Amino acid sequence: MKLFCLLTLFFTLSLQAQFQINGIVNDSNNKPLPFATITTSDEHQTITDVDGKFVLESKKEFRFFIVSYIGFTPKVISITDNRKFYSIALDGKTDDLKEVIVSNENPALNILKRVITNKNNNDPQKKLRSFDYKTYNKLIVTANADSIGRGIDSIFEYDKNFDKLLIKIDSSNYKFKEIISKQHLFQTEKVSQYQFGENRLKETILGSKMAGFKQPVYEIIAFNLQSISVYDSKYELFETKYNSPIANDAAKDYNYKLLDTVAIDGRETYMIYFKNKKKIRASGLEGVLYIDQENFAIAKAVMRIKGVLDISGIHEFKYIPEEKIWFPDITTFKIVKGKNDDDIKILGGTIQFDGDAEDFFETRKKSATDFSYLVSQSNNFDIHYNTNSSIKNPSLYIEIEEEASKQPESFWKEYRKEDLDLKSQKTYLLLDSLSINKRIESRLRFGRKIINGYIPVGPIDFDLKKLVSYNNYEGFRLGLGGITNDRFSKNFRIEGYSAYGTKDGAFKYNLGAGVQLGKTTNTWLNASYTDDVREIASTTFAVDKRVFKLYDPRPINISTFYQYTSWKANVQTRIIPKTEAILELSRTAVEPKFDYLFNLDGKLYSSYVMTTAMMSIMWAPFSNFMQTPTGRNESEKRFPRFTFQYTQSLPNVLDNDFAFGKIDFKTEYEKNYLNGQKTSLLLQGGLAIGEVPITHLYNTAPNNLTKETIIQRITFAGRNSFETMYFNEFFSSEYVLFQIKHGFKRVQLFKKVNPLIVLVSRAAWGNMKNPEHHVGPEYKTLDKGYFESGIELNKIYKGFGLGGFYRYGPNQLSRFDDNIAVKLSYVLDLGL
Structure with a gap:
């Protein structure tokens, strides 16, 4: 096994013991008596459960046990050889325990007060x-x-x-x-x-x-x-x-x-x-x-x-x-x-x-x-009281x-x-x-690597995310990437990747290295160089955890990218309690790969340089953190949790072209119920101040194609994206979005068809300051708000699911069909 x-x-209910009996306690009407007291001849005690059942165990045999319950006459039960189960019926008595009554009201409630x-x-x-x-x-x-x-x-x-x-x-x-x-x-x-x-x-x-x-x-x-x-x-x-x-x-x-x-x-x-x-x-x-x-x-x-x-x-x-x-x-x-x-x-x-x-x-x-x-x-x-000893x-x-x-x-x-x-x-x-x-331990380590999207081969963990992907600009993106592991060094790492797009015919690559400055605080000093492409107006938080999927569905239909070459140096650390932080300096040369010019005081930029300092911090005040011999980890993830990121351009540093600042934040909350249901909330926003080109503004994660019919628009659903919003339909220099999801327990329709039903609602508001700066693309703003709701039937069969979403409110489209989006989904359940 x-x-x-x-x-x-x-997982049930009893420790192994040398002597054990089981039983049930009922009243004269054969109704179970929950939490009746069972006392053995050697003064060992237990109580019945909510169904009146009990397990009585001891290291040595006992001759009898006493069953008592308020309002009933206690009964002494003798132990019989080879008998393991006892059914006991207690008789009610008229003289209820008056000596424990504290007042004329419910005595138990008075005691609890x-x-x-x-x-x-x-x-x-x-x-x-x-x-x-x-x-x-x-x-x-x-x-x-x-x-x-x-x-x-x-x-x-x-x-x-x-x-x-x-x-x-x-x-x-x-x-x-x-x-x-x-x-x-x-x-x-x-x-x-x-x-x-x-x-x-x-x-x-x-x-x-x-x-x-x-x-x-x-x-x-x-x-x-x-x-x-x-x-x-x-x-x-x-x-x-x-x-x-x-x-x-x-x-x-x-x-x-x-x-x-x-x-x-x-x-x-x-x-x-x-x-x-x-x-x-x-x-x-x-x-x-x-x-x-x-x-x-x-x-x-x-x-x-x-x-x-x-x-x-x-x-x-x-x-x-x-x-x-x-x-x-x-x-x-x-x-x-x-x-x-x-x-x-x-x-x-x-x-x-x-x-x-x-x-x-x-x-x-x-x-x-x-x-x-x-x-x-x-x-x-070994208990000590009021010692005033310091806690490390x-x-x-x-x-x-x-x-x-x-x-x-x-x-x-x-x-x-x-x-x-x-x-x-x-x-x-x-x-x-x-x-x-x-080889269970090695297989467990291997399994953890796989879950995070890596295949360990000797001193290198190869990155599964870099092998193959697809988008409308690059076509099939084929690549190879990885990072060194502990077999290479525990205090130094090298990482990188290379990729080739079959549609744009261009190579992309990254090379980086890091040195550990503090093991207990997971502090690393890193440097990297990257030549790659990225979706325009997308929002990323540097401290976000890596999420691995066999496929990343949303980018499949994205066709608007910008190319960037970037030098970066950063420090990532958990030195501040209950946080994870990254401090970064970077110089990035940007070239939009679509029809766009940035108009600044009459000067048109088709490419530009951005030198920035960035601080990104995730704060989980209600989570518990654990210090292990291998570093500091979040041992118990609790909500809410908060992420804050501030980016500031550095004027006149390394040929920087623009003066601007960006503030991004998000708050997440999740509640899991024991019966399998789950509620999740997301509040996210951003504010760009100053001279910011559209490549670095906000699009609030659209995920719908500009096609004539609903069938033509069927694509894979994203994680937190607006499924009815068309690509490049809205841009904002400031925005806020809210999302609520509630997943119900799985519904058994047939033997192997038991979907997970999730209700989803999303809303966003935004505005565009200085629209005259952006020459080329046509777009709308979110000043009147954007609203959509839908239902997801996930894991209908072997991980595949289906969802439907509807767009309503001020930005609802005139044609009814254009407000509907049907999406496929796939969830890989590794059972871990």
Whole structure:
């Protein structure tokens, strides 16, 4: 089984234990009782889930357990030999717990009001000036072998005479059970130090160990499964934020019910069940809060979402008498597949569950991998309070020490809560051996290069984007390009490309080099020379991430370019916290390849020189950044994020012809929903001041052909382009555009036809200052605004899709058909 297939198995609810029983708790009407308290004879406790089910496990056998629930008579259940499942029915009682009633209103709501009022006195990050502690974390992906059938299935099919024919023998479940009986599917360990001070929390990873990898996958190490603090107004559970059940306005979203009183750490607590008021389960949290009866602090919290995935986050606290505070002790995160009709892809498609529902053609049978689950547990120790110790690089959310992945076994024995069991030991041995035999790490590195558009060959990564493309000016553009990699040098790089256009018959090329000035801040000093062509009036941000596609559809129909030869020198760095910046000096000679003259004070320019200084900066204030031994990375991408770019010409420097300045900006926002839906917003604008030729103004990314019929205008859709706007129809010296997209979950139409529906709306406004400067092209301005909306059906079949867009508003055309654009799309899903 390939590594990425193993990673798809990330996920249900119980750790392996020596002694385990399962059961369900109902009332006398056979309705499940969620979050009933289960207490064993050795004082071990657990609670039932939202369906009344429970898993009770222990390192040693226990003789009996007690089931209790507010308003019901507790019941003692004796353990019977060889019995693993217990169905318990509780009887209601008339004397409801009057001693826990605080007032005449809902007692649970009254208690929650006191919790909210006392948050600042109970939140460690509010009450304590500073603290630090260490954490040992273990994450496993495994399955309960006892839940998997050992049978070998036969797969049959009917022929045209309706005779049943044996196709093959399916032994996958049998093999899977054999594997999971001996080892886990995946396993990681991590030791971290957390430091809090000046309202900042930082994690420093002291040691990391990942089965099958000599060099850990930092994205997995840094992934935040759940909120560290339960007192935040927004509680995050697996990439989705929910209004907290103890937020100031929580009462509008949640209903509360007092379940029981339970002793934790020798202190009495109220056990309060909360559930979101919305009908859709996945729209909010559900769970239990254990509230200290004296100071109304949280002594334990169970946060859960049960929808397409069954996800739970459990926070256990330890009472510190000298500080009079409940401090985090154990945190547990669990995932199991819920009830859903579609395949679910999360974490960029790395983790996938198959749907359970029947379709029109076949009934899906549960496979062994449906029983796989993920569980992550963190144990805190070596805790210090109000130490006033300084935090190095406090703007970083995570810092991984240089030697973290090289720690000896003695390090792990010191920090593990308990020794690894035989199954965990075998997991490291078997996955490490599998990784070596299958060259998994090298294949993973190769896969990352491919995703970014490179093929590594020895010391050079060849650029797939440079191989072939097409546009109406160059025709087929054939080329070769690449950049040196770490095998060549870690501190020096050379890059370049050459290309030839079959239609314009001209060669283009680039050659550049860079030297690393700082590894921790990803600081490079670069220089390059380029002779190439570019679309006129196009907007590019220097700090934008490289996006690789097998094809770039929009340029196919572009025919208006300018040629440029340019010398550039720049510094790119992440030295400023939560930013990426480029400072650049350049001298560029420009020659328009279309009928155009720039009129400046009566002097007509058919070509010109532009010497400029440019600063481009991307700021992601809500993202988390991680410092790894190989550099600084954005570990958790959050929105909104902002990009600002300023370009200033340098008069009388290296034959510069014009005096001007340009300000460009954009703001991006995305929200992903657990059910697969996604909303994205884009606000972008630009302002050109001074003597700016049309080649360097703005066209707001048109993507429509000037053809007579809709069929003739069918082309591939762009990413953020105006699909109904014709090429060279509008130009602006100042503009602002807004785009909103909302993608719904995929719709199952047929067995292999399940499109992703996306609604799109775009609007733009602009103006042209000094139109008399531009001689040649005819164009319109956006002073009255431009509006279009449409629908995209992406990934209809094997990545291909179709979209339709309509143009309306002040710039609507007189012919109805001319306002319609039909576009094809193609999305390559690598499943990574």
